[in-house]
Amino acid sequence: MTNTPTELKYAASHEWLAADGTVGITDFAQDQLGDVVYVELPEVGRVVTAGETVAVVESVKTASDIYAPASGTIVAVNDALSGTPELVNSGPYEGGWLFKLDVTGEGDLMDAAAYEAANN
Amino acid sequence: MVPFGGWDMPVQYAGVKAEHDAVRNAAGVFDVSHMGEFRVQGPGALAFLQHVTTNDVSKLKPGRAQYNWLPGVSGGLVDDIYIYMVAPDEYLTVVNASNIAKDWAHLQRHAEGFDVTLTDESDRWGLLAVQGPQTESLLQPHTDTDLSSKKKNAFFPARLFGFDVMLARTGYTGEDGFEVFTDASEAETIWDKLLAIGLTPAGLGARDTLRLEAGFPLYGHEFSDTIHPLSSTYSWVVKEKTHVGHEHIRTAPTQTLIGLKLDRVPVREGYPVKVGGEVVGHVTSGTSSPTFGHPIAMALVNAQHAGADVFDVEVRGKDHPATRVALPFYKR
Numbered sequence: 001m002t003n004t005p006t007e008l009k010y011a012a013s014h015e016w017l018a019a020d021g022t023v024g025i026t027d028f029a030q031d032q033l034g035d036v037v038y039v040e041l042p043e044v045g046r047v048v049t050a051g052e053t054v055a056v057v058e059s060v061k062t063a064s065d066i067y068a069p070a071s072g073t074i075v076a077v078n079d080a081l082s083g084t085p086e087l088v089n090s091g092p093y094e095g096g097w098l099f100k101l102d103v104t105g106e107g108d109l110m111d112a113a114a115y116e117a118a119n120n
Numbered sequence: 121m122v123p124f125g126g127w128d129m130p131v132q133y134a135g136v137k138a139e140h141d142a143v144r145n146a147a148g149v150f151d152v153s154h155m156g157e158f159r160v161q162g163p164g165a166l167a168f169l170q171h172v173t174t175n176d177v178s179k180l181k182p183g184r185a186q187y188n189w190l191p192g193v194s195g196g197l198v199d200d201i202y203i204y205m206v207a208p209d210e211y212l213t214v215v216n217a218s219n220i221a222k223d224w225a226h227l228q229r230h231a232e233g234f235d236v237t238l239t240d241e242s243d244r245w246g247l248l249a250v251q252g253p254q255t256e257s258l259l260q261p262h263t264d265t266d267l268s269s270k271k272k273n274a275f276f277p278a279r280l281f282g283f284d285v286m287l288a289r290t291g292y293t294g295e296d297g298f299e300v301f302t303d304a305s306e307a308e309t310i311w312d313k314l315l316a317i318g319l320t321p322a323g324l325g326a327r328d329t330l331r332l333e334a335g336f337p338l339y340g341h342e343f344s345d346t347i348h349p350l351s352s353t354y355s356w357v358v359k360e361k362t363h364v365g366h367e368h369i370r371t372a373p374t375q376t377l378i379g380l381k382l383d384r385v386p387v388r389e390g391y392p393v394k395v396g397g398e399v400v401g402h403v404t405s406g407t408s409s410p411t412f413g414h415p416i417a418m419a420l421v422n423a424q425h426a427g428a429d430v431f432d433v434e435v436r437g438k439d440h441p442a443t444r445v446a447l448p449f450y451k452r
Contacts, residue, residue, distance in 0.1 A: 034325065035137040037408035037415075038386055040436070056436065058386045060136040060408050061325045082384075 002027040005093055010115035011069040021101040027092045028119050033059040036088040041077040041099055050107030055098055072101040130323040140329050140410040142320035143293055147252030149319040150327055153307055156220035156242040161210040164235035172230050176359040180205040185273045185288050189357050191365035196345040198226045204275045216339045230364055246307025251297035258317055281313045294334025294450055329407050335448025341404045348373035353447055376426035379449055380442040382415040385435050392434040393419045400425040416449050
């Protein structure tokens, strides 16, 4: 059973967005991907539009595009992932966060209940 | 579960890395029942198999298995296969799942004029690949056959957990192991018994990382209807004889299959491989190696560039350096 915190918002493409603009992938997504071995993050200062490809998470199996769950400017990235990408598996909502947005507008997002219902 | 050759197959159970490590260090089991099995029998069986393959089937004795190729009429490979000799004039061939229909049509077409009967037994057989250094010790208590007396490529009937099966000391992981040919209706029961004696269930994901580390080509990636099979290091599969596609196999390949290692960025099938900014080939299979902890790949490159020590692989528009390393990456 995977974990879906109620205080976050969720994209159908399995990213979560926190109220402070932090973005990561869901526990469900990391579980499906398996062992994460590499994360490619966007550059700080980049302006992105909701739905745009902004990062790549690679497991042993495959490379998965990560889409911006909101429009805005990238203000921080999780540099720890370059040396320890497995944080995405061990703490998808904590140490495995990907980047932080200064949000100007959210994309089409769901609450935790709707996200869980969509992935059952 | 993902569709694979018309079957729904598990990519992973506990996770690719855990399954991979179990096979390298202990033992795991793969359900490869999706693979195809054709029986070839009759007074013309040997002559027919010699005609449609590149390796020397006359070297086989009953109870022995051989890796072999089905060359195409106009080049490339129809498939790469295993041939198991059951008895004089009787062989069982195992073919790739995605090629069953194509292989069957090809063999039927070339059987004309040979005193041979072909039977598609793909639905009759379950096939469980038990692989890893502990395979023999884990299986031995459950069969009366002395497994230590069976060498690589042995093929023999046995009773396992009280079921009549065929065992072959073959595999596709670079580890020791046995492949268990079962009646399809008994495969699930035997699978459960294998898990109960401590084998780790392993999926397609680990099968791919294991075979890639071991440098084994996979049809659809390193072999195809158009790729010259001698691009690979498997020239020993072609022996002195005449066969279907003879003249094509004996032309010099224009590409060479090489091994690459990278520092961090995994590279995947289709990514361009460059020397000095010029595209000289492409990745055929790539992953992050669970054994070595860095990305590895096989790539087909133009033969005149195959000796270069350093290449670049283009990943999402950016070039990343890759070092050529000898195949296989891993040898037990």
